[in-house]
Amino acid sequence: MATATGQGDIRDRLGIEHPIVGFTPSEHVAAAISRAGGLGVLGCVRFNDAEELDATLDWLDANTDGKPYGVDVVMPMNAPTEGSAIDLSTLIPQEHRDFVDRTLEELGVPALPGGVAEGAGVLGWLHSVARAQVDVALRHRPALIANALGSPPKDVIDEAHAAGVPVAALAGRVVHAQRQVDDGVDIVVAQGHEAGGHTGEITSMVLLPEVVDAVGDRALVLGAGGIGCGRQVAAALALGASGVWMGSAWLLAEEYGKGFPGSAAMQDALLHASSSDTVRSRIYSGKPARLLRSRWSEAWAAPDAPEPLPMPLQNLLVAEAHLRISAAEDPGVIAMPAGQIIGRFDRIRPVADMMADLVEETRTAIARLAAF
Amino acid sequence: MATATGQGDIRDRLGIEHPIVGFTPSEHVAAAISRAGGLGVLGCVRFNDAEELDATLDWLDANTDGKPYGVDVVMPMNAPTEGSAIDLSTLIPQEHRDFVDRTLEELGVPALPGGVAEGAGVLGWLHSVARAQVDVALRHRPALIANALGSPPKDVIDEAHAAGVPVAALAGRVVHAQRQVDDGVDIVVAQGHEAGGHTGEITSMVLLPEVVDAVGDRALVLGAGGIGCGRQVAAALALGASGVWMGSAWLLAEEYGKGFPGSAAMQDALLHASSSDTVRSRIYSGKPARLLRSRWSEAWAAPDAPEPLPMPLQNLLVAEAHLRISAAEDPGVIAMPAGQIIGRFDRIRPVADMMADLVEETRTAIARLAAF
Structure with a gap:
């Protein structure tokens, strides 16, 4: 399948067969995407520990049939107030802690039996941790270092380039792309309003040609947000x-379930969701992110709910709640970034089948467009 | 230029050369769109008087070189509380009237020298008026009756069909399209979140294939929202x-200026707007509609502003304000529905040139997509 741009070819640049890059927190899904001819990109924000990431990348090196993969690290351009998780936690108002505790109780989400390790699920959002993750990643063979929070710091870009690895960044506005x-x-990665996770106001239909025109031949552009079938791939092209x-x-994806607590409940909830069942809210990270609508997001939208805190405090506030929600396995109570495209899926399938359908429908x- | 769908061909159905339908409140723009090979659709909500609409359609009949045109009437499926403008006006709280008066004064928008005719600019939103407009339209030769507010009442659909005229309706969700x-x-008309005017949450990239799949071969589907260049036309196809x-x-369009007070200031404001300079708000009509961001919309977003009233009361509340704002000719104070696509335009051009570029870029x- 060929691309359709004057910008150069993303497949040549990344050494992939299809112009489809797949972001996922699961190494099993990432490996399957790469094996199927796309580029699997592993989201690293869940790794608090550099050795755990190192071991996971060893696994990817061994399970992608030698095909390329990428790594996504969360790197705020402006480093947040840094320190240990304990230092930061003093900045969280008691009102917010009380709201989270009360809400989880009302939603019937039990405490974790073994308790929670200090900083679990939140350190990945800190600058120093993200930087260490890049160092670890570059000891492997990533075909791409991506940053889901915009432009990475200049020294990280230079470090990746010195290792011969291209750098990708998500942009929700033309001015971000230019910078x-x-x-x-x-x-x-021009990410439209409809996308899951951190997202801006401008939709893919408007944003994508704006960004393509703005960056010209200085960068390749990928379309993100609202892409779930081949017609949407063709539209992005x-x-x-x-x-x-x-x-x-x-x-x-079938592979997503491996090793993730709560994935069965999450997939059940997504299968029953329509394109109207997402909300864009600051409750996940402190920055606007699109999530699956659930009783958890609804609780935060109630008139008595507090305003979400800024990043990274909101992460810290809800980190344990996210773990408890995952463990509770209740499809009605889900804390998961998801885009409007979730309305398109009605079954769980292996990545290879999903990719084959994407390529065929594209x-x-x-061909239908070309038939005249 | 041919279309690319298994659904049948909109050009054959409407008797047009290019699969481009253009909605506009200006008969001059509508005529130019039709003459250029698209279908100009005249928005009728501004016509309070059936005779005025009748005369305007006479003009269209005479100025479209015999090519087809359409008519768009605002028909709420559920008729609002009906009555004269004077009856309805008693339902508007004094707090809202005071806010509008105070805001216009703060924004430096003068009163109209000659005063305002009772009901000016608002009667088009009433059910009985819309129905009379359909009756008038069907005495001319419209190729399409459209309703920008969803499904028209069943008897209106039957009346149009009896006259051999197809009916179009705007849908922001699959369930609306199915109904x-x-x-x-x-x-x-599957209208995405990015569109100007009344709009839902789902973006064009997600909504369009959803609606196409849902209606199958029972209806033709047009993509609306975020369409301003040929790449976007190709994407919709x-x-x-x-x-x-x-x-x-x-x-x-250059033709828009003819006969519309305030059009110079409005066009100046649009030329300087980016895709980020719109807001989706209930202040225009009582239902969520995307507008150009201006000091008028910002005033309604302030913490001390009242909640907009339901349709049609909000129309009635702001009708005189809209006339005063148009007359004031201030590019900083504009009350105009506009989609995110406005960021793409940097000059005023004749419709014929715009259409030629659209067709050529499509x-x-x-061809670029097909070249492999």
Whole structure:
């Protein structure tokens, strides 16, 4: 399958067969995407420990049939107030802690039997941890270092380039894309309003050609947000993208279940969700992110709920709640980033089948357009 | 230029050369769109008087070189509390009237020298008026009756069909589209979140294939929202649409200025706006509608501003304000529906040039996709 852009070819750049990049927190899904001819990109924010990430990347090196994969690290351009998790936690108002405790109780989410390790699930959002993750990643063979929070710090870009690894960044506005390219970013992921996770106001249909026109031949552009079938891949290519970046779709992959507590309940909830069942809220991280609507997000939308805290305090506030919610395995109470595209999926399938359908439908859509 | 769908061909159905339908409140723009090979659709909500609409449609009949045009009437499926404008006005709280008066004074918007006719600019939103407009329209030769507020009442659909005229309706969700097709609507306009005017939460990239799949071969589907260049037309076709419905783009047409007070200031404001300079708010009509961000919309977003009233009371509340704002000709104070696509336009051009570029870029985008 070929791309349709004057910008160069993302497949040549990344050494992949199809112009489809898949973001996922699961190494099993990432490996399957890469084996199927796309580029699996492993989200690293869940790794508090550099050795755990190291071991996971060893596993990826061994399970991708030698095909390329990428690594996504959360790197705020402006480092947040740094310190240990304990230092930061003193900044969280008691009102917020009380609200979280009360809400979890009302939703019937039990405490974790073994308690929670200090900093569990939150250190990945800190600058120093993200930087260590990049160091670990570059000791492996990533084909891409990506940052889901915009332009990475300049020295991280330089470090990746010195290792011959291209850098990708997510942009929700043209001005972000321009700054990223000025900073040396090689691949801009233009992420529309409909996307899961951190997202801006501008939708893919409007944002994608804007970003393509703004960066010209200085970077490749991937379209993200609202991509779940081949017609949407074809549409992104028609808008000028070199390829697509997909996230939410892979939450429905059979491989996702391996090793993730709560994945069965989460997948059950996603299967029953329509495109109207997401909300864009600051409750997940402190920055606006699109999530699956659930009793958890509804509780935060109630008139008596407190305003979410800024990043990274909101992460710290809800980290244990996220673990408890996952462990509770209740499809009605889910804390999971998800885009509007989730309405398209009605079954759990292996990544290889999903990829084959994507490629086939993209071909069909392009052929249909070309038939005159 | 051919379409790319298994649904049938919108061009054959409407007798047009290009699969581009253009909504506009200006008969001059509508006529130019039709003359250029698209279908100009005249928005009728501004006509309080059936004779005025009748005369305008006479003008369209005489100025479209015999090419087809359409008519858009605002028909709420559920008739609002009906009565004269004077009856309805008693339902508006004094707090709201005071806020509007105070805000206009603060923004430096003068009163109209000649005063305002009772009901000016608001009667078009009433059910009985819309029904009379359909009756008038069907005495001319419309190729389409459209309803920007969803499914028209069943008797209106039957009346149009009896006259051999297809009916279009705007849908922001799949369930709306399904209900419309059940009611007999022939053409569903799937309008994404990014669109100007009344709009839902789901973006074009996600909504369009959902609606295409849901209606199957029971109706033709047009993509609306975020369409301003040929790549976006090609993307909508790739997503399965039979064609596109464009609104905001035509506000930048040279022909728009003819006969509309305030159009110079409005066009100046739009030329300087980016895709981030819109807001989705209930202040225009009582239902969520995307507008150009301006000092007027900002005033309604302030903490001390009242909640907008339900339709049609909000129309009645702000009708005189809209006339005063238009007359004031201040690019900083604009009350105008506009989609995110406005960021794409940087000059005022004749409709014929806009259409030629749309067609040419669509061809190029399709050819580029097809080149492998």
